[in-house]
Amino acid sequence: MAHPRLSIVIPAYNESARIEYALERVMSCIGQQGWDAEVLVVDDGSKDDTATIVHRWMADYPRLHLVQNPGNRGKGYSVRNGLLQAAGDIVMFTDADLSAPMEEAERLIAAINAGADVAIGSRWLDRARQTIHQPLYRQFFGRCFNWITRTVMGLPFRDTQCGFKAFRRPAAQVIFRLQTIERWGFDPEILFIARKLKYDIREVPVTWGHDERSRISYLKDGMKMLEDMARIRSNSVRGRYDEAIAAMRDTSTMVTRPVEVKPVAKVVTTK
Numbered sequence: 033m034a035h036p037r038l039s040i041v042i043p044a045y046n047e048s049a050r051i052e053y054a055l056e057r058v059m060s061c062i063g064q065q066g067w068d069a070e071v072l073v074v075d076d077g078s079k080d081d082t083a084t085i086v087h088r089w090m091a092d093y094p095r096l097h098l099v100q101n102p103g104n105r106g107k108g109y110s111v112r113n114g115l116l117q118a119a120g121d122i123v124m125f126t127d128a129d130l131s132a133p134m135e136e137a138e139r140l141i142a143a144i145n146a147g148a149d150v151a152i153g154s155r156w157l158d159r160a161r162q163t164i165h166q167p168l169y170r171q172f173f174g175r176c177f178n179w180i181t182r183t184v185m186g187l188p189f190r191d192t193q194c195g196f197k198a199f200r201r202p203a204a205q206v207i208f209r210l211q212t213i214e215r216w217g218f219d220p221e222i223l224f225i226a227r228k229l230k231y232d233i234r235e236v237p238v239t240w241g242h243d244e245r246s247r248i249s250y251l252k253d254g255m256k257m258l259e260d261m262a263r264i265r266s267n268s269v270r271g272r273y274d275e276a277i278a279a280m281r282d283t284s285t286m287v288t289r290p291v292e293v294k295p296v297a298k299v300v301t302t303k
Contacts, residue, residue, distance in 0.1 A: 036095065037068040039201075040134075040142070045076040047128045048085060053087050055096070061134040070095040073118030074114040079103035084141045108218025112208040118139035124198035132196040136238040140198035149203040149231035151224070152189065153196030157237035177257065184261055187227070189235050192219050196238055204229055210276050212267065217260025224264055229245070230271055272299050 045049055053276065062069045073086045075098060086098045099114055111125045120264075124137060132153050132251060143151035154179075181187050199207065206229065213248050214220045226233055267273055 036070045036120045037059065037122065038070075038137075039118030039123040040069055040127050041072045041111060041118060041123065041125040042071065042073045042136070043076060043105065043107050043114065043125065044073050044078065044082050044086075045107075045110075046080045047077045047082045048080040049079075050128050051082055051085050052089075054084070054130055054156040057130055058095060058126075058134050059089075059096070061137075065135070065138065070097065070118070070120060071110050072097045072099050072114045072118060074099045074101065074110040076101050076106070076110045106215035106218075108211065108221075109214040112211050113213075114205045115208050117122075117199075118204075121201055122198055123201050123204045124193065125268075127195035132194065132238045132240045136196065137198070139236045139238055140196070143234045143236050144198055144200060146234075147232060148234040149200050150207075150226050151198045152191070152233065152235050153194045153238040153240070154189070154191040154196050154235045155238070155240045156190040157235060160293070177179060180258070181261065184265060185220055185224055186221035187220060187223055189223065191235070191277070192223055194238070195219075195241070196240075197222075203229075206280065207231075209280070210273060211263065213260045215256065215260070217257040217264075220257075221264050224268070224283075225273060229277070 040062075042054060042058070047054075054144060055073075058071055061067075062071075071093070073096070075083045075086070083098060083100065086096070090098065101110060101113060115123050115125060124140060126132065126134065126137070134182065136153065140151040140153065141298075156263075178190065178192060181192050182189075203226070206253075207222050207225050207275045210225050211218060211222055211261060
């Protein structure tokens with residue numbers, strides 16, 4: 033099968049209630065937009081019928097694949113596992129709730145085509161694009177978390193947590209091999225790594241609507257993300273990212289636009 037231009041990764045954990053609608057929307061968008069695309073659903077050890085539903089859809093869509101994690105490892109692990117196995121020239125991930133409509137990927141693709149190595153969707157660059165707003169308490173905690181990431185980690189972005197990001201494949205192959213955070217706090221880490229590697233990162237306003245079924249807890253998961261940020265800072269101060277980057281340079285010709293690195297072997301199910 034021909035090498036795709038675009039790879040769309042969808043992390044999924046117990047998503048039987050939403051995954052069929054997500055696949056319908058994504059596949060319809062690919063057809064309408066005429067994208068040369070593959071779709072990888074990464075099942076994070078689901079205990080429901082998520083994998084069964086994806087297998088059923090694969091019978092009709094040869095470019096739909098199921099990637100299965102070795103148990104429940106977290107969203108960060110799922111995104112990394114999918115993007116490292118994606119074959120597209122541009123690789124992206126989106127949440128299964130499609131809070132950012134799939135059509136908005138055109139905005140990320142345009143940024144990549146204009147020279148960006150990384151394009152990140154933003155809910156806050158243009159608030160008029162929000163179709164369903166978060167409850168006030170979620171907005172408050174979200175803005176507090178963003179302020180902390182900007183202050184502690186030096187990330188200049190308005191929105192680090194939007195689950196809608198795209199990458200040139202060579203950049204993704206390096207960034208996600210250096211990723212260490214496997215759960216909710218992975219977004220600031222991959223942006224931190226991308227900045228350390230001096231990649232061109234562009235924040236793009238996208239249409240977005242809050243989904244009340246969101247599983248993130250701003251108290252429990254927020255505390256864990258703060259711990260993850262402390263870990264990222266500690267890794268940076270101790271030079272662990274620099275050491276890992278140097279080790280990759282020793283085994284490749286990695287520069288600002290690096291060569292590809294083979295992903296860790298995982299189970300990929302195709303039709």
